[in-house]
Amino acid sequence: MKISVLSRQSGVPVATIKFYLREQLLPPGTPTARNQAEYDEEHLIRLKLIRVLTGIGMMSIASVREVLAAIDDNFLSPRAVAKVVTKALLTEYPSDDSEPGALEAARSRIDEFVRDVGWRVDPDAPARATLAQVFVALRYLGWNGDIDAFALYASAADALARRELDESPQENTASAVARTVLYEVAFAAMRRMAYEHYLALRAAGAGAPEQAPPVD
Numbered sequence: 324m325k326i327s328v329l330s331r332q333s334g335v336p337v338a339t340i341k342f343y344l345r346e347q348l349l350p351p352g353t354p355t356a357r358n359q360a361e362y363d364e365e366h367l368i369r370l371k372l373i374r375v376l377t378g379i380g381m382m383s384i385a386s387v388r389e390v391l392a393a394i395d396d397n398f399l400s401p402r403a404v405a406k407v408v409t410k411a412l413l414t415e416y417p418s419d420d421s422e423p424g425a426l427e428a429a430r431s432r433i434d435e436f437v438r439d440v441g442w443r444v445d446p447d448a449p450a451r452a453t454l455a456q457v458f459v460a461l462r463y464l465g466w467n468g469d470i471d472a473f474a475l476y477a478s479a480a481d482a483l484a485r486r487e488l489d490e491s492p493q494e495n496t497a498s499a500v501a502r503t504v505l506y507e508v509a510f511a512a513m514r515r516m517a518y519e520h521y522l523a524l525r526a527a528g529a530g531a532p533e534q535a536p537p538v539d
Contacts, residue, residue: 326352329362333370340370346384348373348391372497376411380504386411394496401499406445408500412507413449425462429455432470440477483510 330337343349349369352360369391376382376390393399393407433455437444444451458470487506491499 324362332367335370335374343373372501375501379508382411404496408503410449413453425459429458436470
């Protein structure tokens with residue numbers, strides 16, 4: 324297909340496709356004439372993935388490049404690819420040095436929490452640092468809870484992760500990456516809607532909400 328057809332089928336403007344080609348996010352097509360090339364279904368699939376990652380996935384071009392490189396590396400295990408995707412999805416927050424030692428102590432508590440949950444997560448996993456920063460920020464705002472407050476979130480995350488992996492055991496790497504990114508966004512959106520729902524019930528005087536059934 325010509326680049327105009329590729330643009331029409333993907334919904335990505337021609338100028339953007341050319342940008343992706345220059346950035347080497349999209350492999351070059353087969354030359355047919357001067358300044359002209361043919362593209363195939365593989366280009367369309369890759370272009371749709373890039374659109375998802377940069378769009379609803381809100382990844383930077385640099386992060387997308389790292390994720391695509393991981394997908395293309397046939398020697399990387401699914402776990403290694405997942406680490407790259409996780410790093411790309413996480414926002415890097417500047418360290419808060421207003422309370423010396425607070426972040427280090429929080430990281431120690433997070434390490435204990437992850438160990439108690441039973442997850443096999445690398446010691447330098449970016450998600451550990453992010454969770455520690457969240458804990459420090461909550462304490463900074465006057466929250467008096469402990470790390471055990473994250474247990475319910477861990478339980479839901481554990482069940483969801485197991486279900487996602489069980490549903491598509493033979494899924495190719497690119498599809499698995501897209502699904503991971505989209506489910507991450509979907510979960511955040513549904514949590515917000517649930518929060519709005521229960522606030523509306525309480526505002527209407529419906530009383531305390533019933534406990535939701537467990538995810539299994």
